[in-house]
Amino acid sequence: MIKITFPDQKVREYPEGSTALEIARSISEGLARNVLSAKINGVVWDATRPIHEDAKSQLLTWDDAEGKSTMWHSSAHLMAEALEYFYPGVKFGIGPPVDHGFYYDVDLGEHSISPEDFKKIEDKMLELARQANKYVRKEVPRTEAIEYFREKGDEYKLDLLEDLQDGSITFYQQGNFTDLCRGPHIPDTGYVKAVKLLNIAGAYWRGDEKRKQLTRIYGITFPKKSQLDEYLAMLEEAKKRDHRKIGKELEIFTFDDDVGPGLPLWLPNGAVLIEQLEKLAKQTEQEAGYQRVRTPHIAKENLYLTSGHLPYYADGMFPPMEMDGEKYYLKAMNCPHHHKIFKELNPSYRDLPVRLAEYGTCYRYEQSGELFGLMRVRSLQMNDAHIYCTKEQFAQEFNAVNEMYLRYFKIFNIEKYIMRFSTHEPKKLGKKYVDNPELWIQTEDMVRNVLIDSRIPYVEVADEAAFYGPKIDVQVWSAIGREFTLATNQVDFAVPARFGLAFRNSQNQMETPICIHRAPLGTHERFIGFLIEHYAGNFPIWLAPKQLSILPISEKFNSYAKKVLELLGISDIRGLVDLRDEKIGRKIRDAELKKVPYMLIIGEKEQAENKVSVRKHGTGDLGTFGIPEIIQLIQKEIDKSLNVK
RNA sequence: GCCGAUGUAGCUCAGUUGGCCAGAGCUACUGAUUUGUAAUCAGUGGGUCGGGGGUUCGAAUCCCUCCAUCGGCUCCA
Known part of the structure; x- marks a missing residue:
């Protein structure tokens, strides 16, 4: 029996040679279904790899960064298997997980690949995933490893083997694909439920611009289809913040x-x-x-x-x-x-x-x-x-x-x-x-x-x-x-x-x-x-190129609007008057799209009372203010932003 | 610099197998309208189809080349 210590310091005994997956199953079936790998004495291990000694154990799931990495690393192998299916003779460089997904550097030889090929590769990956092929770890003697890749003609793996010591070399095999890899991997391909290949790029072998450039294919996978949709939505949101896009829209x-x-x-x-x-x-x-x-x-x-x-x-x-x-x-x-x-x-x-x-x-x-x-x-x-x-x-x-x-x-x-x-x-x-x-x-x-x-x-x-x-x-x-x-x-x-x-x-x-x-x-x-x-272009008011936009309801109030702008200008407030012959809804819409912090709306009532109606960007109508009040409102907001000691 | 992709009006884009003067919406301009919290209506203008070269009776569309942009790699004092 071996003693397994859990993160909460509880200790339980298991038969010698138990795996993290079995340990998870002893706690609950649900947990077992979610375990991707485990941290055994600080080292991330396959969930299916036997443990032979007392150990601190932490089960890793999708909620753990290392769990995600395990999944993505395995996904790189899955993509490699699909690539080998479509492009026989493809040679493989390295295929690690990254912050969001994974990549594999490949030498396609005669073949070439473009984003149009992504769909068929994704489909193949999903097909292979459904087969729930096990990732099998195998320790391999160095000479045997060299022999394997020499026969396969993969000079990149042979190059990697140069740096490895005999006794520390492992292969992982799933389905029809075997790779030189230190692991760890998820138990089987069935954990992958959603696949998206993201882009193609050139990448020098071993990051050295004097060496051959390989094709790097980026991808990402998820244990649930909905997570992929969320991720893609998030990417779309991020694109909206891109300074190149906003910089053009806001004329920066x-x-x-x-x-x-x-x-x-x-x-x-x-x-x-x-x-x-x-x-x-x-x-x-x-x-x-x-x-x-x-x-x-x-x-x-x-x-x-x-x-x-x-x-x-x-x-x-x-x-x-x-x-x-x-x-x-x-x-x-x-x-x-x-x-x-x-x-x-x-x-x-x-x-x-x-x-x-x-x-x-x-x-x-x-x-x-x-x-x-x-x-x-x-x-x-x-x-x-x-x-x-x-x-x-x-x-x-x-x-x-x-x-x-x-x-x-x-x-x-x-x-x-x-x-x-x-x-x-x-x-x-x-x-x-x-x-x-x-x-x-x-x-x-x-x-x-x-x-x-x-x-x-x-x-x-x-x-x-x-x-x-x-x-x-x-x-x-x-x-x-x-x-x-x-x-x-x-x-x-x-x-x-x-x-x-x-x-x-x-x-x-x-x-x-x-x-x-x-x-x-x-x-x-x-x-x-x-x-x-x-x-996202919504600058704090002290920075905003235009701090406010004055919007007359109709042409009749243009001269009062100009006067207001002049008064605000004396207090160093940056603004403009929208003198276009447009309806107020249109002027508001445009000011909102330009992300101007404040809109001052001026009509008959405001002119008569010497006031302005204030609308805040992203918030809405704030009510009626006198000119000194609006100056104070803005100056207060500036002070609040800048005096943060 | 390297690999791959993209480049059509001020902006966003359509034009996907080569074929009548290259299109739309927004913007701009002109006129009408005088408007109350996220798009008023009508009219007009606007393009060396990134540049150059080639193939063809004919090129935005095919080929070559250069430039720029995008995704990475390399780089980043």
């Missing part, structure tokens, strides 16, 4: 072929958004002791040779222009210019920290395939500043920056994010990273301590640092689920020395400052793109 930005890819044109509404954002940032930074500077968009080659960017990152910059026998580059970052300003200021330790802020426009040559609406562009305005401080001041400065991030997140109601702390990889010192092992460790410790002390949740990832120091990136997700860096906070202990930056310390010795690169609002392009999706 556009791209033009003659201007160039990745070079956004900000329409008047978009310009208001940026200006409001900058107004907030300037105010925040002024309070935090930053000074504003301004620098040109280009610089001579030598600046980037000094900074060390050119040898490493020339590919990411626009090619140089030649002028008077000199090469000039469009700046891809502001720091070198700011370093020069620091040098000119020639501060002593008494003047530190020096905090230089500039929302400089930078140009980066992103690969054409990388461009993505406002989220990934070639001209970008960084919410940039560089803080030069002493080692002693570092922790406090770094912490203050993090606090500024958190304050912004509160203002924008950003709740779903991850702080990603990127550190160096010692083996790559001198190549990818500046060769100064002590400083790396010392700086990373300083950053880690700040994070721990301020109890900011974070994840640490090795080998993702900047070449000049560790960094913290704030990761968020777009409406369609793509992850990207919103804000960044980087430590630089290397480049200031390259620029010969120094200050005189209290002992009258020259010392190199540490530099903190920080961009809490990332780039204004990406931040606005994110905000459009975050708010």
